[in-house]
Amino acid sequence: MTYVVTEACIKCKYMDCVEVCPVDCFYEGENMLVINPDECIDCGVCEPECPPNAILPDTEKDLEKWLELNRSLSTAWPNITRKGETPADADDFTDEKDKFEKYFSDKAALHT
Amino acid sequence: MSDVQWHKTACNLCYVNCGIEVAIENGRMGKIRGDRSNPKSQGYLCNKAARIPYYAHHRDRLTSPLRRRADGGFDAISWETAIAEIAGRMREIHAAHGGQSFALYGGGGQGNHAGGAYITSLLRALGSRNTFNALAQEKTGDFWVNGRMFGSQHCHTAEDVHHCDLLFVLGCNPWIAHGFPNARDHLNRIRKDSARKLIVVDPRRTETAELADLHLAVRPGADAFLLGALLAILVRRGAIDRAFIDQRTTGFEAVRDALLGIPAEAWAKAADVPMADLERSVDMIAAAKAMVVRVELGIQQGVNSTLNSYLEKLLILLTGSFGRPGTNQLHSWLVPLWGNSPGKVYVPTGDEIIGGLLPPNSFAKAVLSDHPERLRAVFVDSSNPANTVADTSEAERALRALELLVVVDVAMTETARLAHYVLPASSQYEKTEFTLFSFEFPTNYFHVRPALLPPLPGTLPEPEIYTRLARALGLLPGDNVLAPLKEAAARSRNDFDKAFRAFLMENPTAQPIAALVLYNTLGPTLPNGNAAAAVLWPAAQSCAKRMPGSLRRALDAPADVPDRQLADRLFDALLTSPQGTAFSVHSYEEMWSLIETPDGKVQLAVPELLEWLGRLDVGQVDPNPDFPFVLAAGQRRMFNANQIFRDPAWRRSDPDGALLINPEDLAQLDAADGAWLAVQSERGRIVVRGQADESMRRGQLALPHGFGQAYPTSDGTRLTSGPRINLLTAGGNRDPIAGTPYHKNVPVRLERATAEEAAAAEQTSRRIREGAAAA
Numbered sequence: 001m002t003y004v005v006t007e008a009c010i011k012c013k014y015m016d017c018v019e020v021c022p023v024d025c026f027y028e029g030e031n032m033l034v035i036n037p038d039e040c041i042d043c044g045v046c047e048p049e050c051p052p053n054a055i056l057p058d059t060e061k062d063l064e065k066w067l068e069l070n071r072s073l074s075t076a077w078p079n080i081t082r083k084g085e086t087p088a089d090a091d092d093f094t095d096e097k098d099k100f101e102k103y104f105s106d107k108a109a110l111h112t
Numbered sequence: 113m114s115d116v117q118w119h120k121t122a123c124n125l126c127y128v129n130c131g132i133e134v135a136i137e138n139g140r141m142g143k144i145r146g147d148r149s150n151p152k153s154q155g156y157l158c159n160k161a162a163r164i165p166y167y168a169h170h171r172d173r174l175t176s177p178l179r180r181r182a183d184g185g186f187d188a189i190s191w192e193t194a195i196a197e198i199a200g201r202m203r204e205i206h207a208a209h210g211g212q213s214f215a216l217y218g219g220g221g222q223g224n225h226a227g228g229a230y231i232t233s234l235l236r237a238l239g240s241r242n243t244f245n246a247l248a249q250e251k252t253g254d255f256w257v258n259g260r261m262f263g264s265q266h267c268h269t270a271e272d273v274h275h276c277d278l279l280f281v282l283g284c285n286p287w288i289a290h291g292f293p294n295a296r297d298h299l300n301r302i303r304k305d306s307a308r309k310l311i312v313v314d315p316r317r318t319e320t321a322e323l324a325d326l327h328l329a330v331r332p333g334a335d336a337f338l339l340g341a342l343l344a345i346l347v348r349r350g351a352i353d354r355a356f357i358d359q360r361t362t363g364f365e366a367v368r369d370a371l372l373g374i375p376a377e378a379w380a381k382a383a384d385v386p387m388a389d390l391e392r393s394v395d396m397i398a399a400a401k402a403m404v405v406r407v408e409l410g411i412q413q414g415v416n417s418t419l420n421s422y423l424e425k426l427l428i429l430l431t432g433s434f435g436r437p438g439t440n441q442l443h444s445w446l447v448p449l450w451g452n453s454p455g456k457v458y459v460p461t462g463d464e465i466i467g468g469l470l471p472p473n474s475f476a477k478a479v480l481s482d483h484p485e486r487l488r489a490v491f492v493d494s495s496n497p498a499n500t501v502a503d504t505s506e507a508e509r510a511l512r513a514l515e516l517l518v519v520v521d522v523a524m525t526e527t528a529r530l531a532h533y534v535l536p537a538s539s540q541y542e543k544t545e546f547t548l549f550s551f552e553f554p555t556n557y558f559h560v561r562p563a564l565l566p567p568l569p570g571t572l573p574e575p576e577i578y579t580r581l582a583r584a585l586g587l588l589p590g591d592n593v594l595a596p597l598k599e600a601a602a603r604s605r606n607d608f609d610k611a612f613r614a615f616l617m618e619n620p621t622a623q624p625i626a627a628l629v630l631y632n633t634l635g636p637t638l639p640n641g642n643a644a645a646a647v648l649w650p651a652a653q654s655c656a657k658r659m660p661g662s663l664r665r666a667l668d669a670p671a672d673v674p675d676r677q678l679a680d681r682l683f684d685a686l687l688t689s690p691q692g693t694a695f696s697v698h699s700y701e702e703m704w705s706l707i708e709t710p711d712g713k714v715q716l717a718v719p720e721l722l723e724w725l726g727r728l729d730v731g732q733v734d735p736n737p738d739f740p741f742v743l744a745a746g747q748r749r750m751f752n753a754n755q756i757f758r759d760p761a762w763r764r765s766d767p768d769g770a771l772l773i774n775p776e777d778l779a780q781l782d783a784a785d786g787a788w789l790a791v792q793s794e795r796g797r798i799v800v801r802g803q804a805d806e807s808m809r810r811g812q813l814a815l816p817h818g819f820g821q822a823y824p825t826s827d828g829t830r831l832t833s834g835p836r837i838n839l840l841t842a843g844g845n846r847d848p849i850a851g852t853p854y855h856k857n858v859p860v861r862l863e864r865a866t867a868e869e870a871a872a873a874e875q876t877s878r879r880i881r882e883g884a885a886a887a
Contacts, residue, residue, distance in 0.1 A: 022146035022156040023297050038304070041296035042750075043159045044764075045145055 001058055002037035003047060006066045007100045008054035009033055011093035015083040017046035017055060027077035028084075028109035036074035037067060052094040077108045120147050120690040121561045123161045124223020124540050125753045127549040128290055129559060130157045131691055134164075134541070136564055141165040141541060149691040152557045156294040160753055166762035167539070168565075172523045172823055174536030175570035186534065191572070191580070198533050199584035201516045202238070205489045211239020213488040217475070218245050218495025222754055224540045225449070225547045226644040227520070227574025231493050233627035234578045237587040242458070242478075242487070244470045245495065247450055249502075250409055252466035253418035253850035255450060260718045261425055263708030265452040265467045267442050269428070270553040271406050273298050275438035278400035281312045282424060283335060283410020283856075287319040289748040291408055293552070299323055309396050313338060314410060315744075316814070317807040326392060331384040332742040332812050333415040333857040334733045338383035339423035340725060342390050344374040346430060351398040353432025360704075361429060363717030370722045371426075382730040397431055402438025413746070413855040415732070417847040422721040429714055435703045441553040442706040444659060444696040447651040449548040460485050463851050471851030472501045473843045479510035489516040493574065494537070496755045498526035499820050502841040502853045503795055520574060523758050526822065526836075536571045538563075543573035544644040550695070553703065555666065559692035560648070562640040575631045575644045588628050589619065597633035605680055608634055626650075642687050652683040655695060659705075665697035720849070735811065739793065739859030744814040745837045746855050747772070752818035760823055760833040761884035768877050769819035769834030770803035773862075777811065778804050781864060788870035791815075793860045796839040799869045801877070813860065825883045833880050 005017075009032040017033065018026050025039035026046075035046075037058070047055045058067055093099065116137045122129040131150020135142040144162045148155035177194035178186040189197075205213060216235050219228030232243070247255075259265035273279055273292050279302055286295045302308045303323045312321040313328045313335070321327040330338045346352055347368055357364050380387045397403055405428050411420035433439040451468025458465050460483040461474040470478070475497060479487045490511075501507040511517055511530045519531040528534045541564045550556045567573065572580075582588035600611035612633075616623055627647045635643030656663055656679035663669075663678050667685060685693045698706075709715055751763040760767065771789060781802075783789060789802040791813070800815065808814065819834025845854045865873065 020145040023300075039300060041156075041158065041300070043157055043162070045157065045162050048143065048162075 001042045002040040002067070002070075003035055003042065003044065003055050004037070004058050004063050004066045004070050005032065005034045006054050006056055006063065008052040008094070009050070010099040010103050011087065011096075012052050012054070012090045014051050014086050014090060015080070016049040016051065018080050019083045020045045020049055024079060024081045025074075026080050027074040028080040029073060029077050030105045030107040030109055031087075031103060033080065034070040034073045034077065037071050073106060076106075080109070116142070119564045120149070121541065121564055122150075122223065122559050122692070123157060123164065124167070124221070124545075124756070125160050125164070126222050126290055127547070127551070128153070128293055129223065129547055129549055130161065130293070131155075131559070132157060132161055132164075134564055139565060141168050141564065147691055150559075151555075151692055151694055152293055152552065154294070156297060158290055158296070159750060163757070163762045166759045167756050168541050170523070170759040172758055173539075173568060174522060174524060174528075174534060175568060176536060178534040180532055194533055194535060195580045195584050198516070198518055199581055201532075202489060202581075202585060205515055206238060209488055210485075211235075212242070212485040214238055214240040215242035215244060215470075215478070215487050215490050216240075217472075217490055217492045217497055219243060219493050220547070221494045221756060223547060224494055224545045226543075226545050226647075227493055227537070227578070229627050229647045230575045230578040230631065231491055231520075233625050234582050234587065235491070236624035237582065238585075241468065242470060243468065244472050244475050244497075246472070246500065247467065248469040248471045248850070249473070249500070249852055250412055251852075252469060252471065253847050253852050254412060254421040255467040256418055256464075256850055257421045257425055257718070257721070259452065259454050259466075261429075261715050262442065263710070263715075265450065265454065266445065266448045267706065267708060268551070269425075269440045270443040270551055271404050271440055272402075272438050272553065273404055273406060276400075276402050276404040277307060277438060278309045278311070278396055278403040280397075280403055280405045280427070281310065281314070281320055281324075282405060282407045283313065283412070283414060283420075284406060284408030285314065285318040285320050285748060286406065287323065288750060289408065292406065309400070311393055311396060315809050315812050326389065326396065328385045328389055328393065329809060331382070331733055332744070332809070334383040335411045335414050335420050336416040336423060336725075336728060337379040337730065337733070338385055338390075339420065339427065340371070340374045340728065341376040341379040341383065342393060343423060343426055343430065344371045344376040344379075345390055345394050346397065346427075347371045348376075349394055349398075351394050352430045356432030356434070357430065357716075360435075361714045361716045362711065363715050366717040366722060367426065367430075370725055373726070378730055382733050402436060403431060403433040404439050405433065409746070410856055413853060415854050415857045416724075416728070417852050417854065418849040419721055419724050419728075422718060423725075426716065429716060435700055437700070441700075441703050443551055443553040444556045444662065444698065444706060445548070446550055446556075446558045446648070446655055446695050447548050459483065460487070464849065466850055471846070472497060473846045473851045473853050475501055476503065476506040476510035476843060479513055488514060490514055490518070492517070492519045492521070492527050492531070494521060496521075496525040496527045498530060499755060499836060499838060502838055502845070502855070503843045504836055504838040505796065506843060507838070520577060522571070522756075525755070526820075535577055537577070538567035538571040538573045539565075541565055542567045542571070544640075544642045546645065546648070554698045554700065555694050556696045557692050558686060558695050560642060560645050560686045560689070562642055562690055573644060575628070575635075579628055579632060582625060582628050587625050588632070589622060594629065594633050597629070598636070601634045601637045639687050640690070645687060648686055649683050652686065653679040655679070655682060659696055659698075662696040662698050662702065666694040736859045739861050741777075741811055741813050741860050741862055743791065743793075743840065743858040743860045744812070744856045745841055745858045746817035747814040749816050752816040754818060755821065757818065758821045758823050760880050763884070766816070767833075767881050767884065768801040769816045771800040771835075772805040772808050772814040773802055774808040774810050774812070775804040775806060778802055781862060783864050788865040788873045790863050790865045790869060791840060791860050792863070793840040793842070793858055795842045798835050798837075798839050799865045799873045800835050801873070813862070823880075825879060826886070831876055831880050831883075
């Protein structure tokens with residue numbers, strides 16, 4: 001079992017989850033994070049930290065697409081172990097629908 | 113949000129005690145995260161830690177001393193009344209029957225040992241050393257073996273899983289149950305490294321077995337046959353470490369001869385494991401540079417428990433998997449969690465006292481026998497024997513038969529409901545706490561946790577409760593007598609040291625109660641409200657005397673600090689390190705200083721156990737026609753823990769504590785997945801929800817521990833959540849040496865519950881789930 005980052009993270013990327021993850025299993029894309037399912041230890045500490053409730057246990061329904069995205073992107077994106085700066089307009093996107101179609105990016109985060 | 117403050121402490125749900133940080137908001141525990149500054153767990157935690165607030169804040173917390181009425185109800189009484197009445201009853205019983213008629217049951221749990229130090233002190237002053245606790249339901253067979261092989265029951269093996277290249281998991285499921293630091297993290301690392309291997313011995317295809325290179329699905333109850341066959345093959349093939357055996361051990365020849373006499377093929381068959389898999393295990397062991405053996409209750413509460421522990425040690429020692437990085441080792445102690453009592457016998461029941469402890473399986477007999485020294489007065493501290501002792505009906509009969517039963521706990525437990533007096537303790541986060549679970553090598557740790565919250569009104573920390581009782585009994589000297597010690601403590605540690613020594617010389621009768629003297633004199637001067645840690649001051653001195661070099665390295669103390677200052681430095685570090693601190697760093701060669709045999713070598717030959725091995729009969733594993741299923745009573749799951757979680761809302765899955773059963777066995781009962789089933793043993797019958805589970809062997813069943821607790825619904829009705837599994841277990845189904853229960857091997861039969869039983873169970877389940885959802 002693992003937790004999975006889902007659509008609600010896109011363009012929000014608060015990264016509160018990163019601060020609490022005991023095994024540093026988050027990976028950072030341009031506008032969202034993902035969890036490496038093989039590294040996640042299913043502790044669930046990140047779930048309530050996420051303001052838009054983007055993190056869900058993989059036991060919930062209809063998460064296959066997101067589980068696969070978390071798996072594949074976590075091998076391509078850089079590991080993130082400390083919270084970075086939340087996008088200034090993050091709050092504008094927390095309630096927005098269909099963020100995957102509108103904004104999804106498979107690009108890795110740009111690190112300076 | 114400005115009111116949120118993060119505090120460092122530790123998880124109290126298992127003996128790893130991972131460091132956590134807790135957000136305190138408006139006087140309550142809120143969010144929990146891993147503490148990256150904890151030197152042992154380094155930020156790791158598991159899924160259960162985040163639920164700790166359900167332990168600390170719930171509607172069944174006790175807030176007043178209670179006295180039971182004749183009708184079974186309780187009256188709230190003042191602390192003054194409770195202490196005076198309990199002390200009065202204690203005096204009467206002591207005068208009539210002496211100290212031997214008193215016992216302690218418990219003395220702490222997975223997160224709290226501070227109170228145990230003080231109640232033990234009080235009982236010693238009364239002349240009793242009788243202590244029953246969970247260790248003697250689980251580990252005393254292992255302690256007995258350690259005493260014989262390593263020279264003291266204090267010697268205890270650590271497991272360096274983090275650096276092994278072969279992890280041999282025997283009777284445990286660390287993916288779910290953890291049991292060593294950062295378990296899932298390290299299981300993942302082993303799985304991902306092709307150079308590191310994992311063997312799992314378990315009847316069930318556990319979550320850990322799913323990760324394994326080799327899973328030996330042993331027949332339940334046949335671990336000794338599997339281990340015996342494996343050892344026989346190791347010796348036959350010469351896959352043992354002769355250099356290690358010659359240098360570090362004695363008695364090899366007798367062990368070798370016994371192992372060569374084992375019919376390995378027949379025993380492998382009895383264990384239902386292919387010989388080819390045992391041969392492959394030996395290949396993997398021989399190829400490993402560093403094997404570590406990780407064991408738990410699967411073998412320690414399995415049939416032949418003490419023998420299993422011996423065979424496990426032989427596996428470690430004959431292969432030389434000992435005292436090196438990535439293997440098993442002995443570990444140091446700040447204070448040993450248990451005693452060393454070789455050959456001592458508890459006369460009223462005839463049980464051997466192991467590690468200073470008495471087996472809970474004999475608790476009922478100790479109370480109900482007609483022996484003149486039988487138990488008449490029992491203190492239960494942080495324990496719930498009415499749920500956790502084998503044979504609940506008999507345990508409750510014994511608890512009811514006592515002349516005085518006092519329960520000290522945070523919540524209204526099943527045991528508390530039978531007590532004459534119930535005393536409300538502050539929660540583990542409302543007072544200073546620590547545990548003695550220091551099981552690591554080469555660096556070992558101790559963690560004193562200051563209070564995060566004030567005591568819930570009406571409650572007291574245990575050291576305060578036992579102080580008041582000791583005062584009322586006239587065992588603890590009064591304020592006038594203690595005043596010079598308090599003044600010395602206020603001046604300096606050095607002055608206190610001298611004054612305390614002089615005090616004990618002048619008052620030899622105060623020696624048993626020394627812990628309470630320290631709490632009341634040195635205690636108030638300690639920082640962070642850590643008065644309850646006063647008892648660690650002599651422990652720090654003992655540590656400095658026993659292993660100054662290891663302590664000096666742990667403290668990183670410069671060379672110009674004299675040895676005599678190390679104890680105070682350690683004590684200060686303990687008191688001011690809310691994240692925990694190291695107290696010993698050993699080299700691998702120094703590990704051998706922890707062995708207590710006269711010649712410093714491990715004694716491989718234990719005649720009683722070799723004799724036991726010699727009379728093992730494969731007929732032992734034949735199924736019992738009356739009770740064809742083998743129940744593991746007390747499985748660890750994602751959402752069960754020890755008895756301290758009472759609010760069912762803490763669980764996120766498995767609300768009924770379901771019975772896991774192979775789907776084909778369920779189909780044979782003509783029962784649907786999720787149906788209510790009746791489990792019948794020689795002792796009792798309970799109704800449980802059945803859950804089909806492909807990981808179970810045919811004929812094997814599992815029920816979780818940590819259920820069976822009554823909790824009030826919003827209208828005050830007390831509903832019991834999930835199975836009280838010890839209604840099924842029998843006191844006599846136990847190890848012949850240690851008296852530890854064979855909980856992993858309870859013979860039962862199954863049938864579908866009657867329509868009435870199912871309807872009642874479904875209604876209770878629904879009400880509990882609705883209450884949990886509303887919470």
